[in-house]
Amino acid sequence: YTQAKALTFQDYGEPPSVLSLHKHSISPPHGDQLTLRFLASPINPADINQIQGVYPSKPTFTTALGTPNPIAVGGNEGVAEVIALGDKAKSAGFKRGDWVIMKAPGFGTWRTHASATSGQLLKLEEHAREGITPIQAGTVSVNPCTAYRMLRDFSLLKEGDWFIQNGANSGVGRAAIQLAREWGLKSVNVIRARKDRAAEDKLKQELKEIGATVVITDSELQSQGIKDMAKEWTNGGKEPISLALNCVNGKAATAMAKLLSSGAHYVTYGAMSKQPLTIPASLLIFKDIHFHGYWVSRWSEQHPEEKKKTVEEVLDLTRRGKFKDMPVDEIKWDWETPGEELVAKVKDTLEGYREGKGVFVF
């Protein structure tokens, strides 16, 4: 039997009031089962929304972890090592020591160990995981995949073309900056203004170092002279800004749409400000801007093969030093780590102005 601990919840609510550390044991795997030992699992904003019960993809509530009432394990992304497996799982191509990521959301990744079936897992082939750290493998399937697909699947950007994005310092934003640099695209990156000017300049510099062409704050974006500034960046307006990636919404997201060229595409994937997105009719009628939404969960379910390829491509760039990790706050999770300490870290995630994404490291 394998002893396991998991951050679980029985009811939806705010993480500090509903999450608790639950201990249970996992029986030896047979048939198509595998026993996993987690290596790294991030805390993504959507994980919090899922626990609050306001996210469309639901967690799996189960009594399989030995409780009288069904409970669910938090977290949707992560990388784990196969430590034991049944014969059928072996025939499905898995072996001890393999690294696996989750095929779909809802698995529950904030746990030391888990039991899984082969169909739930995507194996990272030896060549793909070579030289890759658990944190890199554990954070590759949501943020980088989202950035990658949004840059590729909505507008045919050619080398030298521009896109604009807000939330530029988010995991997705930083991934977009780096992929764009590799593909020869130029980017206008919007961050939230900081009260501390030195911190703001430091962040701007940091994003330029990973490949951002231009970095401005949301207040600069909404200032009088922005149209002229944009003209200067884009060779007098001759180079089109043909794609926008929106993580934030609210007024600054509307301002971003106004910088787009005619016929451009505007993709919304996040809702960090909790404000609605307001679109002036003129942008639709006269400028023919196309508005879309993107959800990586839907895309992954519809394109499992493409997902595997996208993940491998990002890991390849990582291995070659062309794709840097996002800043992370490593949260060491040992057998002895108290539940309250882990829950406190989960709570921090939606607070904003953070130095890095929380990642449980086992």
Ligand code: NDP
């Ligand atoms: P991170 O935790 O890496 O970054 C969060 C970002 O949000 C930071 O840029 C932060 O900026 C900003 N932010 C936080 N609070 C606010 C606020 N009140 N107003 C404006 N900006 C704020 O996030 P991820 O990259 O993992 O995710 C970013 C967003 O993208 C989330 O909404 C997430 O759910 C969504 N997402 C959607 C996907 C999809 O498929 N649709 C896939 C992946 C992510 P600051 O430093 O200024 O606080």
